Amino acid sequence: DPAIHNGADDNASGVAVMLYLAKKLKEDGPKNNNYLFMAFSAEEFGLIGSKFFVEHPTLRLEDINYVINLDMVGRLKDDGTLIVNGAGTSPVWKDALQRIRVGNIHVKTFDSGVGPSDHTSFYLKDIPVLHFFTGQHEQYHKPEDDSFLLNFDGMYDVADFILRLISDLDGQGKLAFTKTKDEQAEGRRAASYKVTLGVMPDYAYSGKGLKLDGVRDGGPAAKAGIQAGDVVVRMGDLEVKDIYGYMEGLSKFKAGDSTTVIVLRDGKELKFKVTF
Structure with a gap:
């Protein structure tokens, strides 16, 4: 509305x-x-x-x-x-x-x-x-x-x-x-993707992986149980080292596909099945 x-x-x-x-x-x-x-x-x-x-x-x-x-x-x-x-x-x-x-x-x-x-x-x-x-x-x-x-x-x-x-x-x-x-253009060239995980990256994070500042209600990540503060380190077979690795990972999938997303939460590695 x-x-x-x-x-x-x-x-x-x-x-x-x-x-x-x-x-x-x-x-x-x-x-x-x-x-x-x-x-x-x-x-x-x-x-x-x-x-x-x-x-x-x-x-x-x-x-x-x-x-x-x-x-x-x-x-x-x-x-x-x-x-x-x-x-x-x-x-x-x-x-x-x-x-x-x-x-x-x-x-x-x-x-x-x-x-x-x-x-x-x-x-x-x-x-x-x-x-x-x-x-x-x-x-x-x-x-x-x-x-x-x-x-x-x-x-x-x-x-x-x-x-x-x-x-x-x-x-x-x-x-x-x-x-x-042009880092952002390189990211776009590396990843022309048709799906989204429904997350908001933490751009201030400087560690390995993609830390999540937020998770959109009703999005694939939220439905799977992924939370704000989690750090995405793998999507399917692809290791996620940073936001560009995350975008490259998204480029592998289309609507309706499912994959395993691995995150770090409180130092523990957790696996979630995500459907786009």
């Missing part, structure tokens, strides 16, 4: 942090760069807003030093993991990110400048980018994504982390751009 989707994390959190950054930078920000703040529409229909901007820019694209994208930054977990995509798009990013200390934040970086958010449009124009993201959750794209679930202290920490990054980069001039391996 139709329902109001307040979108507290996706993406009111990003807009709120952007406005906070705008206020702080105007009050007492570093002075060697100018800052342009934008919120784009129609991202989930194919990055339409940001694509339009880079094709019809209001300033010369070659004058843009770098782009910071805030997409779902409202659910910083207790362990402080902050996911940063695009860390390979300039040689300065990783060292700069590692120098910053705010609260208990620690960054988990991914190199690729291509992903399902608006930084991609700028990366494809040879502009260094970073995408900040605190992780997926079961309320994603649901009416339940509401403000009482946000970690407001965590949002302040994310904002202050970015402020320190901007200040750190202020005297470095124009950042060099580097092309990255």
Whole structure:
């Protein structure tokens, strides 16, 4: 049934942090760069807003030093993991990110400048980018994504982390751009699949396998007994080392097929029969 989707994390959190950054930078920000703040529409229909901007820019694209994208930054977990995509798009990013200390934040970086958010449009124009993201959750794209679930202290920490990054980069001039391996495209090439397990990956997880942040009610995983927090390590004959191995595993099946999925739960290996 139709329902109001307040979108507290996706993406009111990003807009709120952007406005906070705008206020702080105007009050007492570093002075060697100018800052342009934008919120784009129609991202989930194919990055339409940001694509339009880079094709019809209001300033010369070659004058843009770098782009910071805030997409779902409202659910910083207790362990402080902050996911940063695009860390390979300039040689300065990783060292700069590692120098910053705010609260208990620690960054988990991914190199690729291509992903399902608006930084991609700028990366494809040879502009260094970073995408900040605190992780997926079961309320994603649901009416339940509401403000009482946000970690407001965590949002302040994310904002202050970015402020320190901007200040750190202020005297470095124009950042060099580097092309990255398109990890997501490689994953799509490796796995054109017609079924789903009905799970939400934990993108902050850095161990072996695919840790599950959530399991969709009524999906194949839920029906089989797989739970949030489980770590998928095998699908059928295929070992699952990461999300790309998981996608490759899905590519082996079609609707109606059954297979054995092995997960780790509380250190124990469990087997489940899953029907897609």
